[in-house]
Amino acid sequence: MEPVKINDLACNDLPWKINYDAERCTLCGSCIAACTFDAIGPRMERRRMIYSDSEIPEPKTRFYARPVIDQQNVLKNYCRGCGVCERVCPNSAIRASRNPDSRFQVVYQCATGSAPKRGGRNNLEVQSRTLDTLRVGRISQMTDPSLDAQRHTFDCLAPLGRILPAKSLPLQISADGKLVQSSATPPVRWIYPVIIGDMSIGALSWRMWEAIAMAVAYLNEECGLPVRMCSGEGGMPVRLLKSRHLKYMILQIASGHFGWNRIIQAMPHMVEDPAGILIKIGQGAKPGDGGLLMAAKVAEHIQAIRGVPKTDLLSPPNHQGLYSIEESVQKMFLSFNAAFKFRVPVAIKVAASATSVSVFNNLVRDPYNIVGGFFLDGIDGGTGAAHDISLDHTGHPSVSKLRDCYLAAVAQGRQGQIPLWAAGGLGKTGNLAADAFKMICLGANGVFSGKLMLQMAGCLGNDLGRCNACNTGLCPAGITTQEPVLAKRLDPERVAENIVNYFLGMDTDLRKLMAPIGNSALPVGRSDCLVSTDKAVADRLQVQHVC
């Protein structure tokens, strides 16, 4: 027997432990084949057996070798708890269980000299959510009747684009007494109030990204829901840039400018304008941190789209040369507005922060009217890769900050001029319609959501540390990987179908919330229809406290 040193890594140091039942196992090998992390492997165990082969007991000892499945106690291959082994085992012989006594954070850092990185969401604070203390509590009855979610018509669209105050509209009265427009106004798109948030074709497998794009096209063309999808930083296939489906896409540019060389080269060949441009300044999951795509995921096709070699791709924490909000407004926004000849709304995405209102005020007061949307992303947003410490220990919830921004606009009589779009853990409990509706009542024009799409696709991760391996390129569901073998685990058509079905259900749910408050249009800023059972939340958000 080998001596064991106390400082050696042991399986009980790791966050997940494999429970294996040799009696049930048929050694079919499915679990080992399915585990993308090589966290389990076959091993021969020496077993001792006591037996007697005479009529009266004469205990004898026999040793024999038995093949078993065993957990690897290698830091690189630690079990992520994804549970794929359990899913594929025909005999329920294996499963991963959470190790409450894990020493992982310490041993990882001691062994590697670096902090853990992962994907997913904030795992530190996953208990109660502010939105769950809110209810739609102002129900129309008697004098203002509820509407009928099935029978009445509802206008569930939200603006993306800079909206001028009425007094600035270039409208004149013609000779026949009608209003005519004498000059152009900033472009505004009326779209579905849920945007599929910015996940790049690099963070996601090409099959996952394609599945979302297919779902968006189907929702638009077959279901009549004008859902838009944001590309994420990293460009998109040139074929799509040149196709008519580009109109469903919001192109993102972030500080790495990945993919923009190809976008710009494709511009003369575009047959449709994109739905919008989203300049990413910050991200709720890792505010103050740049983008990160590990080299493991920079496959050949990603290198081609982004025009980069195979290496870790880091977008800087800030846009280079950007030293003030004013500069971002004047240079970046003007550039992108001009690039698309002022036909495409240009919006900004920032991480919720104690300073969000200041940023918003600067933008809403800009005299050039070129900021077409304020996307506010909160701490519970997801990411494909980040330092664990950023995910867990930096950030700001988006609910109160969204409310602050809206009320700041109200105080200035500027509500609605820059549409507010909010995100960050919305739909975390599975019900995006409820979260979206509450955010809209608090002042959002719409919401955006990314992580939930992955869950629709079969993502096995959760906010209790399960899987969260999006950064490794070893996604067991084929969602966040560029390995062809793994990506093929994902059925894009099935994923697209799931997303379409979810959106159809969500659309019904939105009506089921609009109907009882008697509204046929989205109740943007109607905080009077929300109540909270939490006094502190009620006071902070300026809604009615109920008990």
Next chain:
Amino acid sequence: MCRIGALKSRHYLHPSKALLLMQSQQKGHDNSGFAMVMQDLGGRFADYKQLPTLSLACTDEGLEITQGLLRTAGFRRVEEWKPAVNPVPGLDIQALPNYVFQTYDYPESCRHATDREKEDLLTDTRLALRAALEQGEEGFVYSFWPDVITLKEIGDPRAIGTYFNLWQEDEVFTARIITAQCRQNTNYEIVRYAAHPFFLQGYTALANGENTFYQKNKEFQSSLHRGYIGFESDSQCFLYTLHYLHRELGWPLSTYKHVITPLPFEDTVKRPDQDQLLAMRQSLAHLEINGPNTIIGVLPDNTLFTCCDAKKLRPVVVGRDTDTVAISSEVCGINEVLPHRDWETDIYPNEREIVVINDTLEVQRWNQ
């Protein structure tokens, strides 16, 4: 549910007609008040159409405060009418000591002022009076505007009519347009300011319904104009939106319907004027109304109109004969005041139209 009514005639009408219009609908309202705005005045105010008339209900102290403020501002009184009251015991009315309708000439300083400057002066003066009277709860100033009289009171409309002798028709107290409503505020606190019709700078509005976008409307309107105050009733928002569109933005009345009850997007995109419609909807999204509503409005040029919410959740009917048009929540009211009209010409407006009665009594139906 409120009941609302309006009369517009070639001849001067006495308020008894408005009481008659509303009385038969009393099962629909709760007889908790009576309020009316009279425009295009006759009788003793007929000769003062260009001069502002103050409509005031107040205590003795309030009257002194008002007179003092107006005197200081340089307004000179040219006419005054205090209705002779008839305080029969047992009347259901919470009357104030003084009801005053006074017509004033403009201050000397206004001799060369434009109409707009004079109008701004009147509004500022009324707001100052209101603020002064509110301090000690000394009274209510409803309107201070040329050719307009407003009366609002809490109690049973029949009793209020008796108290002010409004049941007895005469030639002294008449107008060509009378809008009326017989209910005090039911959603919020009962204050006289909360009773429809509401009046601002020549615009009148009254409504039967609920404005479920009240909070949005109110938050937005509060920053649009100094006269958009009070918000004691969610229906005040309808007046302020009308005033903002028509007077402040200078947009035609037809845009009112587009702003308060926009066409569904799927219909908008089929229209040749979709750009203008979307621009209006976007910029004034917070003036959209939701909930069931019928609105009656009057413009400064004495145009009378009515329109409904986008789902037609509240009733309204327009009836007429050669000399008079009546708008009422229920047809029974019109049957009382225009019993001999051809009821087949009655109009039951739909959810997508405005019925407009211009000063020649021509009735037009505008499809949104």
